[in-house]
Amino acid sequence: KNEVEQSPQNLTAQEGEFITINCSYSVGISALHWLQQHPGGGIVSLFMLSSGKKKHGRLIATINIQEKHSSLHITASHPRDSAVYICAPRTSGTYKYIFGTGTRLKVLA
Amino acid sequence: ETGVTQSPTHLIKTRGQQVTLRCSSQSGHNTVSWYQQALGQGPQFIFQYYREEENGRGNFPPRFSGLQFPNYSSELNVNALELDDSALYLCASSFPGLAGVDEQFFGPGTRLTVL
Secondary structure (H helix, E strand, O other), X not given: OOOEEEEOOEEEEEOXXXXXXXXXXXXOEEEEEEEEEOOOOOEEEXXXXXXXXXXXXXXXXXXXXXXXXXXXXXXXXXXHHOEEEEEEEEEOOOOOEOOOOOEEXXXXX | OOOOEEEOOEEEEOOOOOXXXXXXXXOOOOEEEEEEEOOOOOOEEEEEEEOOEEEEEOOOOOOEEEEEOOXXXXXXXXOOOXXXXXXXXXXXXXXXXXXXXXXXXXXXXXXXXXX
C-alpha cells in the first residue's frame, strides 16, 4: 500500500463545477504540500498547511492531522485549472516529502 | 528576487555515461531537495542538502550523489547511467522556519533521457 493515496486519479469536470481532490496518508506528518503540475513539468506550490484550512482565491485546502486526511477544493473551476494536483506530506521529524501520484484534472469549457 | 532555476532543460545521454544537473536556489534559501519523477508518477525524494551537508536521503543508490555550494546552489550527479534513470529531475529550495515547516519552491526541472 502506498504511503500517500490520492483520489480520484483522473477527473473531468465542466467549467464552473466544484471540485474536490482527496489525499490520505499513513505516516505521521508535520505538514503537507498541495502542488500543481502543468504538462510542461513545472511544479507550483499551492498550499503548505499543518492544521485547519487555508484559502487562496478559488482554492481551499483542509487538513485533519488526526484522521490523516487532506482535501483540495476548487470552486468555479475553469479550463486553466487543468493540471495534475499532487499531495505531498512531510514526514514528522524530517525534511523528507513523500508524494502522491497525483490527480489529473481536466476542466472542459 | 529570483526563483529556482535548473540547467540544462533537456539532456540526452547514453547508458554508462555520467551526468551533472544544476540548481540555483531561490534567494535566501539554504536548503535544496532533489526529486526524480518518472513519467506518470509522483516525484520521488532523492536527497536534501542543508548548509552544504546532506540532510536526508531517499532510496537511491550511491551512484546518485550531490553537492551544495556556499551560495546554496546545488548539483546532482548520476554515474553509470541506466535506462531507468530517464526522468524529470526536479529541485526545490526552501528555508526551514522556526516551526520547522518549510514551503518548497520548485524549479522547472531537467528532463533526462538515457538511450
